[in-house]
Amino acid sequence: MRVAENLNAALHGLLDDDPTAYVLGEDVLDPYGGAFKVTKGLSTRFPDRVITTPISEGGLTGVAAGLALTGNTAVAEIMFGDFAALAFDQLCNFAAKSVSMYGSRLPLRMIVRCPTGGGRGYGPTHSQSLQKHFVGMPGLALYEMSPFHDNRDVLAAMVDRGEPCLFFEDKVLYTRPMGQADPLFRARLDGGLAVVDPVVPELAARPDYVIVTPGGTAHRALEAMRSLLVEEEISGRLLVPSRLYPLDVEALLPHLGGVVLVAEEGTAGGTWGGEVAHLVHQRIWERLRGPVRLVHSAASVIPTAAHLEREVLLTASAIHHAVREALRG
Amino acid sequence: MTETLTPALGPATGGPPLSRLADDDLELLLLIRHFELTLLQLYGRGELNGTTHTCLGQEYVPVALRPLLGPGDFVFSNHRGHGHYLARFGDxxxxxxxxxxxxxxxxxxxxGxxxxxxDRYLxxxxxxxxxxxxxGVALHLRRTEPGALACVHIGDGTWGEGAVYEALNMAALWSLPLLVVVENNGIAQSTPTAAQMAGTVAGRAAAFGVDHHLVVSADVNEIRTGLEPLVARVREGRPLVVEFVTHRLGPHSKGDDTRPPEAIRAAEENDWYARYAQDHPEHFHRFDGPARALVQGVAxxxxxxxxxxxxxxx
Structure with a gap:
């Protein structure tokens, strides 16, 4: 099953199981079913609870907050995650704040879906990974879609959290298969953390390095891990947390070794990886061979032309290179 | 479409006498008035932290609305919201x-x-x-508690925000029971309405096919009579913008009033408090002193x- 189908099924399941659940966004109705077809079939089965909205990202996010405020489960789709910038006030100053600024906890079941990332030639305003701009906002949790996490479970975790959640969905993942594609590696779940190790037990037992990455970058990390293993006999482990913020760093610790990297598609500067590195340093600095190494896209706009886009965005070879640098110490 | 209104600079006197209020309406008006005056005194003495925005001169807006709203209705208030809260809870x-x-x-x-x-106040x-x-709340109410509405208090300055138009569009599209109460006091912080708003509130509501009702009176009974059938229509899913032409008696927050003296004088001449004292002296004085004492006791x-x-x- 492809990731988009898995997510679509998860949304069907949510609307099925929760009579208070709503899905709203731009162009989400059938027969169109959303710009990335993730909402396909929903409006046909649940015409009252799937709502197409005007092109008003701030407005529709506010409506979702109003639905959540009155006890509903609201799932809003921002057509391109870049446009979450238009909903920043509703997210930062209303939804996230409302959980705690009225003195006692006000639970809000609210998910804002953000199709994210480049690699499809959509250009500077339709290709960004804006996770970093939402890191560190009290009352707002960040999750990222991954091929290793069943979206039904991820949606349930976000709903159960009782606070607004942003769900970043790397667009490149939509058409990729769920689960493990590379026969050299095997993925398992440790709570909300996906742990991917070489199939060979001796290699899995003693990884030379560990990469922490959000779901959207996982396949690029795996590609680097394959080339490192096959070409250089360097064996690594991949950790993919479903929730990026607040990060459960304690869950990472048992899986880390002396060499740790964080790979993400966001552009350089104030990255999610910087936050991960800080948390890891605080806890296991003495166990590390060197500082956590950050790999990300260049500090640049994301160009449209394919050859230019490749120069800016994080690649498997950049991860490969960073691992070798880290091991060289 | 009506012309741009600049109430603070308009003719101040010569209005008809205010009708006699019910005791509880007068008590609530005076409670809000003395609450706000007390706040300014407390700030003046350095006994409060941060800032505040008083609704001096605008107290009658939530008082007029009070019996038109029920416990099942949501009220959304803004920065100038003490009167809205006191009208809802008296607390x-x-x-x-x-x-x-x-x-x-x-x-x-x-x-703060x-x-x-x-409850249903935010x-x-x-x-x-x-x-x-x-x-979003109105959407929920329309579906699950038909007859209930969501009321939002905003000012004339709020119309500079795009969120207003996104919401009006959806409210009209989806026939939401949304009541937008505009307290047009003619000034946004320090900026006169004429310097920040092109066209009119009425024209903006009309652009979305949303009903607009203009209230120029400060007479609580008269306002209510006019609003009652309109609010009933909101409950049936017909959004409404009610624009009160009102007067901000005090500063935006505290000690930051840069209006010319004549503008402040016009606001004072329109003040319901002085007008009611003049039109109904016995009634006014029977309740004014006790309200002042009550708030002092609270403080x-x-x-x-x-x-x-x-x-x-x-």
């Missing part, structure tokens, strides 16, 4: 404790003057932000309370 102790950060504060002292949530401090939220009692407690991780 001067809880509100002052919130503003002073004392035990018994409605929101533990976290929200402009961030209050209680205020927040960012202009226009609550309109789309109220639209003394709340100021003596220990600080409110709150855990950031709660």
């Amino acid at each position: 001067a102790h809880g509100l002052l404790a919130e503003i002073m950060g004392r035990e018994g504060a409605v929101c533990g002292g976290v929200g 003057s402009q961030h209050i949530h209680r 205020s927040t401090g960012v202009q226009g932000e609550s309109l789309p939220v109220a639209a 003394d009692e709340v100021a003596a309370r220990p600080p409110s407690r709150w855990s950031p991780c709660a």
